[in-house]
Amino acid sequence: MRTRAITLLATVLATVRHGADSVTATLRFVDLRAGHWQDFSLRVRSDRPFRRAIVTVDPAHPGGRDRLLDRAEHRLACPGLHHDVDYAADTVRIVLPRTCAGGPAWVRVALATYLFRTQDTISDNPHDDGPVPSYTRRLEPPGQRGRPSEAAQAGQAP
Incomplete structure (x- = not known):
């Protein structure tokens, strides 16, 4: 049963975009299914x-x-915070307006997913193999001076 739970939680791709109006995270899963207690988290530094x-x-x-x-x-x-959970596409998208994050010049994000079960909680960190979500490199909106970084995929070094 634990293997099945891990498959439900396993992230195969995570993409983050710091755009002109929002920070958007899209997570693609191996087998996203309804009927479970789950959290999808977007942390912004x-x-x-x-x-x-x-x-x-x-x-x-x-x-x-x-x-x-x-x-x-x-x-x-x-x-303006909104999301889309698409079970057919195995994706979750979280859109955080930049205004709700204070209009940052740059962001570093950490993504995490949690599956809550009767006896335990299983978590997944799509950025690396560590137990705690790591943060991406700095992501800046289009037109921002400095590093021209609009998007980052899981696995890139901060």
């Missing part, structure tokens, strides 16, 4: 305060519910 966008799916909400938290885990208002 930048020259502004830390933010974490979370999408939670469960049997009653297979399309998921999203929320934005600060470092102290306080919920923050972010009307």
Whole structure:
């Protein structure tokens, strides 16, 4: 059963884009299925305060519910935060408006997924093989001076 749970959680590709209006993370899974309690997390470090966008799916909400938290885990208002859970395509997309992240000049993100089961929680970190989500290199929006980085894929060094 643990192998099946890991397959449900296994991320095969993670892409992050820091665009002019938003930071967008897209995760593609081996076998994403409805009916489980799962969290999909986008952590953002930048020259502004830390933010974490979370999408939670469960049997009653297979399309998921999203929320934005600060470092102290306080919920923050972010009307433009949205997501898409597409079971047919095995993808989850999280879109965090730059305004909700303080309009950062650059971001470093860490992605994580969690599968909650009766007796334990299984997590996956699509950036590397470590137990804790690592952060990407700095990603800057289009037209920003400095490194011209619009997108990063999992596995690239920070």
